[in-house]
Amino acid sequence: MIRVEIEPQAEAPYESCCFCHTPTAYWTAIVARKPGAQVACCQDCSKLYKVKDVPTKEDWCASERARRQRVPHFRIAAEDIEAIAHRAFQLETALEKLRGVKGGVKMATLVLLADVSRGLIRKVGKAAEEATKEFVGK
Numbered sequence: 001m002i003r004v005e006i007e008p009q010a011e012a013p014y015e016s017c018c019f020c021h022t023p024t025a026y027w028t029a030i031v032a033r034k035p036g037a038q039v040a041c042c043q044d045c046s047k048l049y050k051v052k053d054v055p056t057k058e059d060w061c062a063s064e065r066a067r068r069q070r071v072p073h074f075r076i077a078a079e080d081i082e083a084i085a086h087r088a089f090q091l092e093t094a095l096e097k098l099r100g101v102k103g104g105v106k107m108a109t110l111v112l113l114a115d116v117s118r119g120l121i122r123k124v125g126k127a128a129e130e131a132t133k134e135f136v137g138k
C-alpha cells in the first residue's frame with residue numbers, strides 16, 4: 001500500500017503511472033521523499049505495490065523518456081506486455097484472495113480469470129508479431 005494523493009488542479013494529459021503506465025492524476029505521497037521526488041502512481045497500483053517498489057524520480061523519468069522514443073509497434077507491444085504483466089499481478093493478487101473461499105464461487109471466479117488471461121495472451125502474441133514484422137522490415 002502506497003500513500004497517493006490527487007494532484008490539485010490536475011489536467012489531462014496526465015503523467016503515466018510508474019507501474020502500469022496508465023495516465024493518472026494521482027501521485028505518490030511518500031513521507032521519506034521530498035515533494036519534487038514523488039512520481040505518478042494510479043490508485044489501483046497504490047493498493048498493489050509497496051513503497052520499496054516505487055522507482056526513484058530519476059529512474060521513472062528515464063523510463064518514460066525511453067517509452068516515448070520507442071517506435072510505434074514496439075511501443076504498443078511493450079505497453080501491451082506491461083499491461084499484461086500488470087494484469088497478471090492483479091490476477092495473482094485476486095487468486096491469493098480466493099484461498100479459503102468455498103468451492104462454487106472459487107470455480108466460477110477461476111473460469112473467469114482464465115478467460116481474461118487467454119484474451120490477454122492472444123493480444124500480446126499479436127503485438128509481438130507486429131513488433132517482429134516491424135523489426136524485420138527495417
Ligand SMILES: [Zn+2]
Binds near residue numbers: 019041
Ligand atoms: Zn498503475
